Amino acid sequence: MIQLTEEQDMIRKTVRKLAEEKLAPIAVRIDKAGEFSRDVVELFEEYDLLRLKLPKKYGGLETDHTTYYLVIEEIARVCASSSMLVATQGSCLTSLLVSVNKEQEERFFGRLGKGNVIMSWALTEPGAGSDVGSMRTRAVLNGDHYIINGSKCFITAGGVADIYTTFVRTGSGQGTKGLSGFVVEKDTPGFNIGKIEDKLGMRGSQTTELIFEDARVSKENLLGREGGGWSILMESIKETRLGIASQALGIAQGALDYATRYSKERVQFGRPISENQGIQFMLADMKIQVEASRALIYQTASMLDRGIRDILPYAAMAKCMASDTAMRVTTDAVQILGGYGYMKDHPVERMMRDAKSTQITEGTNQIQRMIIARSMLK
Numbered sequence: 555m556i557q558l559t560e561e562q563d564m565i566r567k568t569v570r571k572l573a574e575e576k577l578a579p580i581a582v583r584i585d586k587a588g589e590f591s592r593d594v595v596e597l598f599e600e601y602d603l604l605r606l607k608l609p610k611k612y613g614g615l616e617t618d619h620t621t622y623y624l625v626i627e628e629i630a631r632v633c634a635s636s637s638m639l640v641a642t643q644g645s646c647l648t649s650l651l652v653s654v655n656k657e658q659e660e661r662f663f664g665r666l667g668k669g670n671v672i673m674s675w676a677l678t679e680p681g682a683g684s685d686v687g688s689m690r691t692r693a694v695l696n697g698d699h700y701i702i703n704g705s706k707c708f709i710t711a712g713g714v715a716d717i718y719t720t721f722v723r724t725g726s727g728q729g730t731k732g733l734s735g736f737v738v739e740k741d742t743p744g745f746n747i748g749k750i751e752d753k754l755g756m757r758g759s760q761t762t763e764l765i766f767e768d769a770r771v772s773k774e775n776l777l778g779r780e781g782g783g784w785s786i787l788m789e790s791i792k793e794t795r796l797g798i799a800s801q802a803l804g805i806a807q808g809a810l811d812y813a814t815r816y817s818k819e820r821v822q823f824g825r826p827i828s829e830n831q832g833i834q835f836m837l838a839d840m841k842i843q844v845e846a847s848r849a850l851i852y853q854t855a856s857m858l859d860r861g862i863r864d865i866l867p868y869a870a871m872a873k874c875m876a877s878d879t880a881m882r883v884t885t886d887a888v889q890i891l892g893g894y895g896y897m898k899d900h901p902v903e904r905m906m907r908d909a910k911s912t913q914i915t916e917g918t919n920q921i922q923r924m925i926i927a928r929s930m931l932k
């Protein structure tokens with residue numbers, strides 16, 4: 555349905571093959587162990603998937619937005635946990651792309667271009683989830699360094715990443731006005747990894763607390779101007795929400811493909827269960843929702859590719875639509891497999907657990923609906 559260019563189609567096929575042949579066995583293993591695996595990083599490095607958005611000048615692929623979302627979708631179709639790595643890498647790079655000065659560009663992008671650099675995006679705090687403006691972690695300038703105190707929670711790639719794009723409070727500004735973005739290096743004195751979360755889904759993606767106790771971050775690592783964190787966040791978040799939407803779409807597509815195949819093979823009452831209209835209608839409803847989500851995501855991605863930046867409500871619609879679809883479609887996929895769907899021998903129960911996260915991360919779907927309604931009523 556979506557018209558891809560020859561290059562986009564080639565990249566989609568390459569990533570699908572890689573995911574089906576090499577990632578599928580890893581997906582089962584990391585979900586079962588509830589552990590992140592460096593094997594995924596090695597695989598993605600081999601295919602340059604952690605440098606998709608990085609400018610070519612620094613050794614990146616500098617893909618268009620559509621290609622970037624296609625890659626996330628194809629990875630999530632097989633292993634949603636691993637797609638977290640690519641989506642988070644993209645979120646961080648977007649924040650950097652909209653904020654770095656010339657010196658930072660060369661320092662950070664130069665490092666990223668050499669490979670094997672994982673990034674993490676740290677915003678959420680125990681007392682500040684949806685209400686970002688109530689963030690309390692604070693950075694105070696002291697000579698050439700900012701001293702950071704506080705903590706972050708639920709941070710993807712915590713303990714795995716080399717660079718943490720971190721948003722904290724500075725100065726006297728209240729609410730969203732006093733936020734600033736920093737690059738925090740993993741070996742920063744006073745910066746430590748706290749609790750590693752034991753999660754329902756996305757179990758192959760490590761999620762942790764970050765602890766800042768008089769952490770000393772060079773003032774050269776401040777992104778943009780002090781107090782300018784909210785505008786960096788707003789510029790990045792519209793793109794990064796489409797990343798979670800694409801992840802949700804991939805999960806839904808993976809579950810739909812699996813359930814469709816299974817329904818043609820499973821025989822009850824002397825014929826494949828797919829010959830029952832009750833199952834056919836379920837499959838058709840799943841397909842309608844998946845294609846509607848895809849249309850919304852790629853329409854919004856093509857706006858970005860055409861240089862249209864005013865996409866906030868569309869990104870919110872795509873995120874809501876795709877993640878609600880992922881939850882419904884994966885639940886129906888488990889239903890189509892019956893008791894087998896509930897067992898860990900088939901991937902649909904994992905997909906159902908992974909899907910739940912997409913309704914929560916990068917702003918819950920209630921927050922997305924608030925954004926959509928505000929844009930309608932203003």
Ligand SMILES: Cc1cc2nc3c(=O)[nH]c(=O)nc-3n(C[C@H](O)[C@H](O)[C@H](O)COP(=O)(O)OP(=O)(O)OC[C@H]3O[C@@H](n4cnc5c(N)ncnc54)[C@H](O)[C@@H]3O)c2cc1C
Nearest residue numbers: 675676677678683684708709710911914915916917918920
């Ligand atoms: C797997 C996973 C990975 C994550 N990775 C990261 C990461 O890498 N970096 C990062 O910074 N964060 C990350 N998060 C955190 C995530 O972004 C937050 O969990 C999310 O923004 C919600 O915040 P909260 O959990 O504090 O929920 P709360 O804000 O406490 O919300 C609780 C409930 O209240 C609802 N609610 C809140 N306010 C309103 C309102 N005004 N109107 C209606 N309903 C409302 C919410 O929708 C939700 O249902 C991750 C979370 C998960 C689950």
